[in-house]
Amino acid sequence: xxxxxxxxxxxxxxxxxxxxxxxxxxxxxxxxxxxxxxxxxxxxxxxxxxxxxxxxxxxxxxxxxxxxxxxxxxxxxxxxxxxxxxxxxxxxxxxxxxxxxxxxxxxxxxxxxxxxxxxxxxx
Numbered sequence: 001x002x003x004x005x006x007x008x009x010x011x012x013x014x015x016x017x018x019x020x021x022x023x024x025x026x027x028x029x030x031x032x033x034x035x036x037x038x039x040x041x042x043x044x045x046x047x048x049x050x051x052x053x054x055x056x057x058x059x060x061x062x063x064x065x066x067x068x069x070x071x072x073x074x075x076x077x078x079x080x081x082x083x084x085x086x087x088x089x090x091x092x093x094x095x096x097x098x099x100x101x102x103x104x105x106x107x108x109x110x111x112x113x114x115x116x117x118x119x120x121x122x123x
Contacts, residue, residue: 032049032050040087053099058103059073059119066106073119
């Protein structure tokens with residue numbers, strides 16, 4: 001297997017593991033995972049979770065440190081996630097008036113999870 005293929009496979013599986021850890025964290029706090037890797041016109045939303053207060057759109061980032069993971073979230077990516085979230089909300093009973101939040105879930109090299117609530121300043 002070519003080196004690039006191996007690196008891509010390792011990154012893919014590390015991302016899957018990070019998303020699984022983040023989903024488990026939300027579930028342990030009473031959230032229900034509605035979707036993993038939901039794809040809208042704007043792009044993919046890693047996790048969509050729900051509790052009694054509303055929906056949370058979660059962007060998962062894994063890196064060596066929490067700071068490095070947070071730095072990997074770009075303005076362009078935030079815009080795409082928000083566009084996809086708006087599309088998702090069209091199917092909700094409350095539509096665009098649904099109570100929502102956008103979180104960043106950061107995973108470091110040790111697998112530790114840090115949730116930054118309302119990370120995009122939206123919702």
